[in-house]
Amino acid sequence: MTHVFRDLLALEPLSAEEITFFLDQSKPFQEIQRHPLKKLATLRGKTIALAFFENSTRTRLSFATAASRLGADTMNLQAEASSLKKGETLLDTANNLNAMKPDCFVMRHSSSGAADFVARHLEIPVVNAGDGTHEHPSQGLLDALTIRDRKGSLENLNVTILGDIAHSRVARSNIHLLGKFGCRFTLCGPAMWVPRELEKIAPGTPVRCVYQVEEGLRDADVIIVLRVQTERLLEPSLSHNDYILLYQLNAARMKLAKPDALILHPGPINRGTEITPEVADGSQSAVLEQVTNGVAVRMAILYLLTTGATEDSHPALGEKT
Amino acid sequence: MLLIKNGRVLDPATKTDSTRDILLDGDRVKEIAPEGKISSSADIQVFDASGLIVAPGFIDMHVHLREPGQENSETIESGTLAAARGGFTVVCCMPNTKPVNDNASITRFIVDRAKAHGHVHVWPIGAASIGSKGEDIADIAAMREAGIVAVSDDGKPIATAKLARQVMDYCRSLDLPVIEHAEDVSLAAGAVMREGISSTRLGLPGMPAAAESVCVARDVQIAELTEGRLHIAHLSAKGSLDQVRFAKQQGLHVTCEVTPHHFTLIDEDVTYDSRFKMNPPLAAREDREALLQGLADGTVDAIATDHAPHEPALKDVEFDKAPFGILGFETAIALSLEQLVHTGKLSLMRMVELFTTGPARVLGKERKLVTGAPADLTIFSLDRPWTYNVKDSSSKSRNSPFDGRSFKGGPAATVVSGKLVHSLS
Numbered sequence A: 001m002t003h004v005f006r007d008l009l010a011l012e013p014l015s016a017e018e019i020t021f022f023l024d025q026s027k028p029f030q031e032i033q034r035h036p037l038k039k040l041a042t043l044r045g046k047t048i049a050l051a052f053f054e055n056s057t058r059t060r061l062s063f064a065t066a067a068s069r070l071g072a073d074t075m076n077l078q079a080e081a082s083s084l085k086k087g088e089t090l091l092d093t094a095n096n097l098n099a100m101k102p103d104c105f106v107m108r109h110s111s112s113g114a115a116d117f118v119a120r121h122l123e124i125p126v127v128n129a130g131d132g133t134h135e136h137p138s139q140g141l142l143d144a145l146t147i148r149d150r151k152g153s154l155e156n157l158n159v160t161i162l163g164d165i166a167h168s169r170v171a172r173s174n175i176h177l178l179g180k181f182g183c184r185f186t187l188c189g190p191a192m193w194v195p196r197e198l199e200k201i202a203p204g205t206p207v208r209c210v211y212q213v214e215e216g217l218r219d220a221d222v223i224i225v226l227r228v229q230t231e232r233l234l235e236p237s238l239s240h241n242d243y244i245l246l247y248q249l250n251a252a253r254m255k256l257a258k259p260d261a262l263i264l265h266p267g268p269i270n271r272g273t274e275i276t277p278e279v280a281d282g283s284q285s286a287v288l289e290q291v292t293n294g295v296a297v298r299m300a301i302l303y304l305l306t307t308g309a310t311e312d313s314h315p316a317l318g319e320k321t
Numbered sequence B: 001m002l003l004i005k006n007g008r009v010l011d012p013a014t015k016t017d018s019t020r021d022i023l024l025d026g027d028r029v030k031e032i033a034p035e036g037k038i039s040s041s042a043d044i045q046v047f048d049a050s051g052l053i054v055a056p057g058f059i060d061m062h063v064h065l066r067e068p069g070q071e072n073s074e075t076i077e078s079g080t081l082a083a084a085r086g087g088f089t090v091v092c093c094m095p096n097t098k099p100v101n102d103n104a105s106i107t108r109f110i111v112d113r114a115k116a117h118g119h120v121h122v123w124p125i126g127a128a129s130i131g132s133k134g135e136d137i138a139d140i141a142a143m144r145e146a147g148i149v150a151v152s153d154d155g156k157p158i159a160t161a162k163l164a165r166q167v168m169d170y171c172r173s174l175d176l177p178v179i180e181h182a183e184d185v186s187l188a189a190g191a192v193m194r195e196g197i198s199s200t201r202l203g204l205p206g207m208p209a210a211a212e213s214v215c216v217a218r219d220v221q222i223a224e225l226t227e228g229r230l231h232i233a234h235l236s237a238k239g240s241l242d243q244v245r246f247a248k249q250q251g252l253h254v255t256c257e258v259t260p261h262h263f264t265l266i267d268e269d270v271t272y273d274s275r276f277k278m279n280p281p282l283a284a285r286e287d288r289e290a291l292l293q294g295l296a297d298g299t300v301d302a303i304a305t306d307h308a309p310h311e312p313a314l315k316d317v318e319f320d321k322a323p324f325g326i327l328g329f330e331t332a333i334a335l336s337l338e339q340l341v342h343t344g345k346l347s348l349m350r351m352v353e354l355f356t357t358g359p360a361r362v363l364g365k366e367r368k369l370v371t372g373a374p375a376d377l378t379i380f381s382l383d384r385p386w387t388y389n390v391k392d393s394s395s396k397s398r399n400s401p402f403d404g405r406s407f408k409g410g411p412a413a414t415v416v417s418g419k420l421v422h423s424l425s
Helices: A016-032 A058-069 A090-099 A114-121 A137-151 A169-179 A196-200 A213-217 A240-247 A287-307 B076-085 B104-117 B140-146 B161-174 B197-202 B210-226 B238-249 B260-264 B285-297 B329-341 B348-355 B357-362
Strands: A047-052 A073-078 A104-109 A126-131 A158-162 A184-188 A207-210 A222-225 A262-264 B002-011 B016-025 B028-034 B045-048 B053-056 B058-063 B088-093 B121-126 B150-152 B178-180 B230-232 B254-258 B377-387 B406-416 B419-423
Touching (some): A016 A287, A058 A287, A090 A104, A090 A114, A126 A287, A137 A287, A196 A207, A196 B197, B058 B348, B076 B329, B238 B254, B254 B285, B254 B357, B329 B406
Parallel strands (some): A158 A184, A184 A207, B002 B045, B002 B053, B088 B121, B150 B178, B178 B230, B230 B254
Antiparallel strands (some): B016 B028, B406 B419
């Protein structure tokens, strides 16, 4: 069976087989991260547009590093420097970047569906690097890769997501991806951040919303701690002190989860807010592995989308420059 | 003179449902007679309506013609042509133009433009408050002299309960209905669709059904207090409909309208395509079921399109940045047939009522096919197969979610003041 991906806009429409394919294709790129010389010639001559209409440090650097290690060139657009402030529409900006003939359009935008909108207008592959509160597919894939490496499998895990689920694109991508492998979700946080509708966004995936952290952490195999983010909140948020009192992941609360529970965080961490430093830096935390895996996953994404490679072909790992 | 021959004449006011010939002389109905009784002569233009329904001219009591001020999106000329092609003979244009229709000179401008360039009758609706800002009451009596048929701050609700009280009190003395865009703006702030599983899945900010029904509750209470005439525009939520039903049972002068898109589509149909973005947003499955029930049982008084053109440059943006609103004229009859009549939910007579006597009654007008009545007729087919291609629309805008949809039945000809302003044949 072969897989051809035109764009990567969301994980929701992908099958478990397609996701496994992405993860398997990431493995050789994980190897590359351990080599002393990390640069390949696989995408030499290709250009990747990195259009970040919303502030991002980690994801933008991760995609840029992935492109660089594949031998591709990058075109960078950042919100501050963009012409959007001058009144240009997203479509005009995308068309202008596209006129410089990139081979792939990686974009982040604060509007849900913005990548979907651009993909409808561009011929080249579009990669969603996070759209509003919708999805963050590369983050979902790197989380899955990290979990699969640590747990041996993605099947039938109890996954707890802690924090502001309503405004989290990471949570949605995780639910859609891991749900396809039989994982059961517990979403935990204050009621206004954990609307009941979340239980039904992925038909077939067991999702329950709880408001007590003790109940949320019980029997968890994986705990995904979300950043308490203020930039996307549309309503008054919970007070900082109340959040820490009720939901902060600390050593005492970790005892409620399974002894080998894995902790993920999409970053950047607010130390001392959603998670205590000792838990964030402890042996159960995979936070830095996520970052390393992020480069590998994004190399696989750029490789597969720009070359149209299928399961039958493999990246030219030997061709170092 | 124009003779409409062999059509199946449907008139809710006179409870007529039979084959009749109708002779129009100038802007009045001259004679209605059994088929073949009216002999034609050289000075009579004949329209053969065999196999077609002939009804009193349809009224669309909620439209946006964008003139003055946003002529790139629509003009009185282009909008009324689209209305004629959609089978409407009267459209009531909302006051949220630029500038807002809050005084008699703007009203007169609209009336004059409509007389000069309009393809159908235009009955303006005046702003309830100056600039629709929700502060001071507009020149409602002067606008009434100039031709308004109702007041509304449409696009937003009448800002406060106190102002709603004042406007309803005042309009009771002027015998005008107050049309309310019911929305609690604090509950709806920032929202771009209905709150629910779909909005949560799409990551789009949603407004709960209560954003509408909270305001309907307020206004029904004010209608009771003032004994004024309250009409709820583009009602979309079951909770709102329940309150209108209750108000009617109490004998209050409360009426409501429903749009074709709200009885056809639901929030589950929304994609990131801004043609699915309108306010009130597409509602939940159970809301649509309730609207269909309300259309059938008489709780709903009118079908109105909320025709809201926006030029392509405005709509071709990120979903959350696009303006609210979709085109409505050219698909209204076809959607009504598809959703209401062909499904057996409503009789054809009831559907016609929702476009004629229903809105007329809300506006304090009469709609009746008798000798001497206005020579306005809507002629439509029950079964003609056709496909809506928005690129062929007479509107200046293209924002329809129904582009490419195939229909069974739709408008065939439109007669305004005794003239065929639209005809397929």
